[in-house]
Amino acid sequence: xxxxxxxxxxxxxxxxxxxxxxxxxxxxxxxxxxxxxxxxxxxxxxxxxxxxxxxxxxxxxxxxxxxxxxxxxxxxxxxxxxxxxxxxxxxxxxxxxxxxxxxxxxxxxxxxxxxxxxxxxxxxxxxxxxxxxxxxxxxxxxxxxxxxxxxxxxxxxxxxxxxxxxxxxxxxxxxxxxxxxxxxxxxxxxxxxxxxxxxxxxxxxxxxxxxxxxxxxxxxxxxxxxxxxxxxxxxxxxxxxxxxxxxxxxxxxxxxxxxxxxxxxxxxxxxxxxxxxxxxxxxx
Amino acid sequence: xxxxxxxxxxxxxxxxxxxxxxxxxxxxxxxxxxxxxxxxxxxxxxxxxxxxxxxxxxxxxxxxxxxxxxxxxxxxxxxxxxxxxxxxxxxxxxxxxxxxxxxxxxxxxxxxxxxxxxxxxxxxxxxxxxxxxxxxxxxxxxxxxxxxxxxxxxxxxxxxxxxxxxxxxxxxxxxxxxxxxxxxxxxxxxxxxxxxxxxxxxxxxxxxxxxxxxxxxxxxxxxxxxxxxxxxxxxxxxxxxx
Numbered sequence: 376x377x378x379x380x381x382x383x384x385x386x387x388x389x390x391x392x393x394x395x396x397x398x399x400x401x402x403x404x405x406x407x408x409x410x411x412x413x414x415x416x417x418x419x420x421x422x423x424x425x426x427x428x429x430x431x432x433x434x435x436x437x438x439x440x441x442x443x444x445x446x447x448x449x450x451x452x453x454x455x456x457x458x459x460x461x462x463x464x465x466x467x468x469x470x471x472x473x474x475x476x477x478x479x480x481x482x483x484x485x486x487x488x489x490x491x492x493x494x495x496x497x498x499x500x501x502x503x504x505x506x507x508x509x510x511x512x513x514x515x516x517x518x519x520x521x522x523x524x525x526x527x528x529x530x531x532x533x534x535x536x537x538x539x540x541x542x543x544x545x546x547x548x549x550x551x552x553x554x555x556x557x558x559x560x561x562x563x564x565x566x567x568x569x570x571x572x573x574x575x576x577x578x579x580x581x582x583x584x585x586x587x588x589x590x591x592x593x594x595x596x597x598x599x600x601x602x603x604x605x606x607x608x609x610x611x612x613x614x615x616x617x618x619x620x621x622x623x624x625x626x627x628x629x630x631x632x633x634x635x636x637x638x639x640x641x642x643x644x645x646x647x648x649x650x651x652x653x654x655x656x657x658x659x
Numbered sequence: 660x661x662x663x664x665x666x667x668x669x670x671x672x673x674x675x676x677x678x679x680x681x682x683x684x685x686x687x688x689x690x691x692x693x694x695x696x697x698x699x700x701x702x703x704x705x706x707x708x709x710x711x712x713x714x715x716x717x718x719x720x721x722x723x724x725x726x727x728x729x730x731x732x733x734x735x736x737x738x739x740x741x742x743x744x745x746x747x748x749x750x751x752x753x754x755x756x757x758x759x760x761x762x763x764x765x766x767x768x769x770x771x772x773x774x775x776x777x778x779x780x781x782x783x784x785x786x787x788x789x790x791x792x793x794x795x796x797x798x799x800x801x802x803x804x805x806x807x808x809x810x811x812x813x814x815x816x817x818x819x820x821x822x823x824x825x826x827x828x829x830x831x832x833x834x835x836x837x838x839x840x841x842x843x844x845x846x847x848x849x850x851x852x853x854x855x856x857x858x859x860x861x862x863x864x865x866x867x868x869x870x871x872x873x874x875x876x877x878x879x880x881x882x883x884x885x886x887x888x889x890x891x892x893x894x895x896x897x898x899x900x901x
Contacts, residue, residue, distance in 0.1 A: 427759065447764055460753055461754055463752070465685060473673065475761065478670060479762060
């Protein structure tokens with residue numbers, strides 16, 4: 376769906392390259408998360424994929440065609456939800472969606488149906504200026520879906536949303552994948568990326584050399600040990616045991632039979648840990 | 660699909676409808692439009708009273724003859740200001756970014772705003788001319804055209820020179836002074852010649868120097884100065900809008 380090959384880009388008057396030889400691909404129907412520290416070039420990568428930035432070197436193609444070769448018709452097939460609200464504040468939610476719907480060539484999705492998807496149907500006739508940031512972000516998502524796009528670019532889609540609402544938004548993203556949409560997501564929220572993404576790439580120093588499924592990365596960067604917490608007279612105590620040959624580890628088996636165990640879990644890395652390791656190693 | 664796809668009637672209507680709703684929901688914008696359109700009518704209706712007052716209180720004879728240029732250009736300037744402020748808001752609040760990723764694009768949207776602005780300012784100037792200069796119909800089309808370009812200049816200048824809405828409000832105080840620019844045509848040389856780079860000067864030149872018939876070279880010169888200024892501001896504007 377998206378193929379970026381050896382992309383380098385330097386902003387005019389920028390200090391150094393933002394992207395230096397970035398190579399990644401986003402497959403049809405997958406949710407791909409591009410992760411990285413602030414200023415690492417995530418938005419630049421999205422902009423290049425959307426054909427909004429020129430002057431880069433390397434090869435970029437979307438829908439199997441070079442970026443920019445499809446003219447403005449390209450935008451009939453994509454939807455973009457930016458990190459910040461991009462709405463007409465004096466218009467109502469419904470007026471906003473009807474306006475954007477008129478800008479596309481094909482039939483648009485029903486605005487009320489979209490508002491219902493994000494739980495804003497009761498606020499359809501409310502002015503956007505009176506919305507909270509989380510509500511604006513949900514409306515942003517509706518705007519990105521109004522043309523029923525094949526490819527969605529989502530930048531921090533759950534910003535400003537409470538945990539319960541953010542979970543519903545993540546459910547919606549998964550639903551969109553089930554409908555066959557391809558989603559290119561950028562986020563700082565590692566838990567979110569872990570939850571929804573099929574694959575993630577870490578963008579560090581203008582490159583994404585580490586791209587894999589979250590589960591594989593967590594395993595690769597974690598420790599193959601089991602951490603056991605027990606209650607002792609002096610308080611809680613933690614012990615770790617290597618996963619290898621655990622069934623033959625006498626100390627562990629003894630502890631298991633002692634009945635002192637409170638909790639027990641493997642110390643696989645979280646995506647946060649992977650992020651810190653990857654970004655940290657880049658600074659070293 | 661190109662920027663010209665904005666010409667599709669439904670698309671044009673939805674964009675215009677959104678702008679109209681925005682203006683009617685913002686008292687500051689609405690009041691400015693109202694002032695712009697009522698000023699020429701008030702001057703036409705109370706011309707004698709205004710002349711008498713200016714003569715008695717300020718010692719200026721035939722004040723309304725000078726005020727005509729101001730009253731004529733002010734609707735266009737205020738309509739341009741309203742459009743410029745809307746464009747600044749679109750940049751500050753984000754819709755311009757969202758429009759960039761639609762088939763319309765920023766270019767198409769700016770084309771729409773320019774077209775609609777020219778049309779409205781043109782109609783508003785014709786309306787003002789009808790009240791202020793009912794006998795000089797030969798000047799109607801050239802003056803309406805130049806003043807509508809003047810309104811685009813104001814709109815572009817706001818977006819090109821102001822970084823945000825607050826700066827836009829401050830800048831508008833300076834830009835509104837351009838309503839006095841036609842009076843520069845009444846000055847003697849060398850100030851007249853220096854003033855020739857100010858587009859509004861040429862509106863005064865046409866207004867005060869032309870009689871029943873407009874001189875074509877004068878009009879072409881006025882048009883060239885306006886288009887030149889527009890070209891420069893458009894370049895700055897497109898750079899500012901990214």
